[in-house]
Amino acid sequence: MCTVRVGSRSLPLYPLVIVCLGVLNTILMLTAVVIGIYSLKKELMSHKELKLQLEQNKTASDGLQRQVEMLQLQRATVLADTAQIRESCGRCQHGWFLFKTSCYFHSKSLPTVTKNWPDSRADCVNRGADLIVIDNQEEQVEYVNNNKFVSEIIESIRHERNVWESGYWIGLTDTVTEATWIWINNVTEVEQRYWMDGEPNNHGHMGEDCGIAVYSATNPWKTRYDANCQQKQSHWLCEMKSS
Template identity: 30%
Template sequence: MISATPSCPRGWTSYGGSCYVIIQKYLDWFEGKIACETVGGSLAEIETAGENKFLTDLLNRGKGGFASSAAPTIPRMWIGLYDFIVELDFVWVSTRYEPDVTHWASGEPNNNGDEDCGELEYTGFWNDEDCERKIWTACEMELRHEIYY
């Protein structure tokens, strides 16, 4: 039996014990969730400041490094947060627990116009957003440990 070094699928990027990919198609939160599941992952769930920075950098590289609030479309992507059960009580989609570490922008979450889903913006801050907004999606999966016989 030979055990290979843990690796990510082609097109995914590793950080910590996970693999990440940004789906660069404009999807609503529900479509993004399904897209992540279709490629073998789930919506990204940010557990540390380092992971938040990593995903922010990945987002900004995907937009060619562009990070300006003057842009007509601000780079942003869905993450696995929602508050469908209790308004303004955001939880992770996989565990239904509140995040241990948060990176909300000033004044967020604010439920401005029925915003129930969480997004990560190019600034590294989180925002609550209308789940039907079409933006990119961050997906995460555990590193794969392949064993060969």
């Protein structure tokens, strides 16, 4: 048997070799474990950094998308306003737009102002006009076709949460005789089909005696409902004959 001399003693060689190999193997295993843990931690850090980068990229992308949508909306509004100015030039006052033979002023140019029905009408009268009147079937057809244009502008600038708040005052009221709706030019409204389902309903203890119009994508004929005349609205529409 091979031996190795350690000091004054002779020890078998093989057991010593086995012990050394075992110690070496343990060291190698510990080294591998340490390297593995380090690599795993590094991989996790890289994963977190990548995830964070993706989230930041998504946030930036969403922000750019919103900016693009806003720019598209602003472009559409500018084009519409440009068309109105070009078409209305010489026939309507500045800030008004021409449709058929009438000029219209929309309160969108007064974004922070709210008015009840009487004050909205007074604003129109002060401008030499009055609230819009739609008093015959032909004009209703024209109004329906134009309504989408007007209401899309309302939709683009409004901050209200529901359709009721986004409506605009029109020159229609039943303040003289309940349920007999009269336009401000003294023409009686006889067409029920222009009212939204369930309207007019004179809701509430104070009643609802003034007309409001909205844009309806599902049924452009049903565009009206009744509201309390003292209710404040951000929108109203003035009308006058063009020059």
